Amino acid sequence: MFKTARLKLTAWYLLIIMFISLSFSGLIFQIVSREINRFARAPRFRVEENFLFNEDLVVEARHRVLLSLLEINGLILLIAGSLGYFLAGKTLKPIEAVLEEQKRFIGDASHELRTPLTALKSMLEVSLRDKKITLPEAKSIISDSLEETDKLTSLSNSLLELARLDGDTKKLVREKLLVKDLVADSFKQITLRAQAKNISITSRTNSTQVFGNREKLVETLIILLDNALKYSPSGSQINISAQTIKNTALIKVSDHGAGISSSDLPHIFERFYRADIARSKNNKDGFGLGLSIAQKIIEEHKGKIEVKSKLGQGSEFKVTLPLFS
Ligand SMILES: Nc1ncnc2c1ncn2[C@@H]1O[C@H](COP(=O)(O)OP(=O)(O)OP(=O)(O)O)[C@@H](O)[C@H]1O
Ligand SMILES: [Mg+2]
Secondary structure, eight states: OHHHHHHHHHHHHHHHHHHHHHHHHHHHHHHHHHHHHHHHHOGGGOSSTTOOOOHHHHHHHHHHHHHHHHHHHHHHHHHHHHHHHHHHHHHHHHHHHHHHHHHHHHHHHHHHHHHHHHHHHHHHHHHHHOTTOOHHHHHHHHHHHHHHHHHHHHHHHHHHHHHHHHSOOTTSOOEEEEHHHHHHHHHHHHHHHHHHTTOEEEEEOOOOEEEEOHHHHHHHHHHHHHHHHHTSOTTOEEEEEEEEETTEEEEEEEEOSSOOOTTTGGGTTSTTOOOHHHHSGGGOOOOSOHHHHHHHHHHHTTOEEEEEEETTTEEEEEEEEEBOO
16 A cells, blocks of 8 residues: 555656656757757858858757757656655655554554453353353352453543544643642542552652643543552552652652563553563553553643663652643
């Protein structure tokens, strides 16, 4: 598909360049012919009174000019052809990359959707065939099915969120926000889970203000806190802090959990990427979408998100946002 598009684009480049080149050549030929005629007929160039006006010489001169112009056009065709082919390739490369990325994304998304769907289907089929199924057994199957449905809902929500963030985000309502309020809001949604895992979360915030969308920024903090919880052993500690550094608000979320290996570190913001440790039996839940959503949100706010981590020693995620001014 891209080969034909590249050839078509090259043809268009060539067509335009050759149209310009041929028009100018025609014009040059006309001007030069007129000058040759004028030169041949002008009486001041006739040395003698009986100077014989040589018509053949004029025709030959015209042919030579025409030949030179044709040669020049041939050369332009060759150079413009190769240059056009090269430029067409360069023009199409980013589009090709985006399409490739989208293809991979759809492939990964369908794969992730299929896993809980298959589990759900086989669970229901088996229980349907079981004629001696008891009420508690049926209830347990229903509750497992609900769990799988929850996973599907969470996956489709993440996919929708990413699609929205890929689209027009100018409509996001932005306002002046106190970072400590954002931290408090994210706490509300994470406390129960932290308690269940016996993990304590400490926070240190000041009166730093940023300009952004409340819901999305809280969502980012939840994503980071959720990861810290998910990849930390029970009984450990998580810290979140906010401070002002130069013209930026710096939010840090650090944990003493599993950490990330240096080979995984460059990939964790990619869609659907999960380190092997995250896929292990203790941390089955998750699709590898949280951090890519967080990164998109922060980029939309003209900020950046970075990570420092050592395997087995914990991780520190740093979010930098422009200050409200
Ligand atoms: N605090 C952390 N400690 C250790 N590993 C982490 C931490 N945060 C992220 N990771 C690693 O980065 C990967 C990507 O994180 P991300 O939040 O995008 O996906 P996820 O948590 O696996 O799934 P999801 O967020 O979609 O539920 C994780 O699978 C894990 O390997
Ligand atoms: Mg996550």
